[in-house]
Amino acid sequence: MLKNPAVPSRPGVSGLLLVVLALLNTVAPFATDMYLPAFTDMADDLGAGASSVQLTLTAFLIGLAVGQLTIGPLSDRFGRRVPLLIATCAATAAAVVCALSPNVWVLVAARFVQGFAGAAGIVIGRAVAADRTGGQAAAKVFSLLTSISGIAPVVAPLAGGLLVPAGWRMEFWALTGISALMLLGALLVVPESLPPERRHRGGLAATGRTMRHLLADRGYLGYILTFGLGFTGLMGYISASPFVIKNVLGLSTSAYSADFAVNALGMVTAGLINARLIGRFTPQGLLGFGQGAVLTGSAVLLAMLAAGAPAAAVLPVLFLTVSCVAFVMGNSAALALGRARHASGTGAAMMGALQFACGALVSPLVGLGGEETGVPMGIALVTAAVLGIGAHLLARTVPASRSAAPEPREGEGPRAEPAQQTTGR
Structure with missing residues (x-):
């Protein structure tokens, strides 16, 4: 039986890292709100009905939910950085496929992959913030994440409307650029925040x-x-x-x-x-x-x-x-x-x-x-x-x-740290 390790120090979140984590959290509003104004153009160009075009949004949201439930636990096992980089690469590639889709069914499949892989930015971004902060510092970081991420729902529909005259495929080329920017930020700024001794196996x-x-x-x-x-x-x-x-x-x-x-x-x-x-x-x-x-x-x-x-x-x-x-x-x-x-x-x-x-x-x-x-x-x-x-x-x-942690089994990694709560003022 592994013993409960000492609670590690929390290095905190720098301003640049906070901005990158917030960018990673904006995958949902950018990938949903930007292309909504182009729905009718997509239907005409691809020869698809309205319900089929709407299915591209449903596929993305399903991928987003399934991706979080899959990638989150994987990041607890393999660390944060590698799954984040792999998934962000896949999301960027999926955006390219969306832009080049010859028919609506290829677009639906690519949108599912885009949502599944893009989910890494949300779930791992939050996990990195939780790994590096605690208590009131964590509340401050998550509040700032919410604030910075809140700019995306304002920018996304405005940008999407401006891109409509260039055609619906340009919406996805723009998403490709945003995904590439996320990948660059993850590669250069986001550190590994989960050391091997704290991983689940x-x-x-x-x-x-x-x-x-x-x-x-x-x-x-x-x-x-x-x-x-x-x-x-x-x-x-x-x-x-x-x-x-x-x-x-x-x-x-x-x-x-x-x-x-x-x-x-x-x-x-x-x-x-x-x-x-x-x-x-x-x-x-x-x-x-x-x-x-x-x-x-x-x-x-x-x-x-x-x-x-x-x-x-x-x-x-x-x-x-x-x-x-x-x-x-x-x-x-x-x-x-x-x-x-x-x-x-x-x-x-x-x-x-x-x-x-x-x-x-x-x-x-x-x-x-x-x-x-x-x-x-x-x-x-x-x-x-x-x-x-x-x-x-x-x-x-x-x-x-009271902690939510189970007793570990042999080879599974350390136990949880004690949960910290304070009373409201």
């Missing part, structure tokens, strides 16, 4: 045991649910906002684009504020503040939408509600991975898979009421906020000294 059986033990830990489970439900509310807003702002509130397309950009920048600003407040307040306290603000804003928003309030009243409340999601996601991610230090890759993979599963679930639900009402969006935001608070309370019931 038990294969699929050990990975399954690790996942079961993580899910059995109410602290980890509560925090990843908090994170996923925070993203659920955000996706509910993103999916419904075009119809709510244009059809219900009566704004133009350009006004909607401007409002979407302002709300995204609000999230960035809130994340930066959260990072500055860490140290004066605990991550749990800031998480609770964010959840309270999101719930209050969502409830007011629902009441306004049900009453038919004008845009001048609704949009400021929507801005504050969306902005405060940054307090929820940054702190909950840090707290979740703080309870999975023995398997940061697996922990990040499960958190990411839950994130996109929740997003995929809520997107069609907010449209059930039709295009002329914003009430379903308000209900989705309130429901996600209430459930998220319940998940946070579940996590807070776990004693700070």
Whole structure:
């Protein structure tokens, strides 16, 4: 039986490394939002129906979820750097195949590979941040990651719209360039953050045991649910906002684009504020503040939408509600991975898979009421906020000294470090 090693020192995350990790986390918005304006052109050029073209997006999202669940545990076994470099090379090659696809089915297959391989940037990027930081420093880093990554949803659709006149294939050549930039950043900046003595060597059986033990830990489970439900509310807003702002509130397309950009920048600003407040307040306290603000804003928003309030009243409340999601996601991610230090890759993979599963679930639900009402969006935001608070309370019931780690079997690697939690202020 291996003994529990001394807790290693955390070297921290430099500014340049933080920027590269944030870039690696932007694979989803760039690879989804950029090419949406070119859907009709793709259908015409490839002789495909709308449903077949939409399948290219579905294939990417499925690959993204499956890739995280596969690559995360592999990075716990083989280290972070090699799987990241291999997968980012594959994502770049897949983007080239997308740009050269002769028919929609080759494009669908290439999009799955692009999502599967691109998932490495998300899951390993988060794992590297967790490996190199802890406690309040981790909460600050994840808050900054959320903030910097939040710029991508603003830039991606704008860039995609500008590239439409050049043809839909140019969208994928642009994605090829972004993927190559990610590869260069990973090669030159991202270090190996998981030393050999902390790696897991038990294969699929050990990975399954690790996942079961993580899910059995109410602290980890509560925090990843908090994170996923925070993203659920955000996706509910993103999916419904075009119809709510244009059809219900009566704004133009350009006004909607401007409002979407302002709300995204609000999230960035809130994340930066959260990072500055860490140290004066605990991550749990800031998480609770964010959840309270999101719930209050969502409830007011629902009441306004049900009453038919004008845009001048609704949009400021929507801005504050969306902005405060940054307090929820940054702190909950840090707290979740703080309870999975023995398997940061697996922990990040499960958190990411839950994130996109929740997003995929809520997107069609907010449209059930039709295009002329914003009430379903308000209900989705309130429901996600209430459930998220319940998940946070579940996590807070776990004693700070309790670890999620299983006892290791021979040859599987070290035990987990004790989970560290503090009480909210």
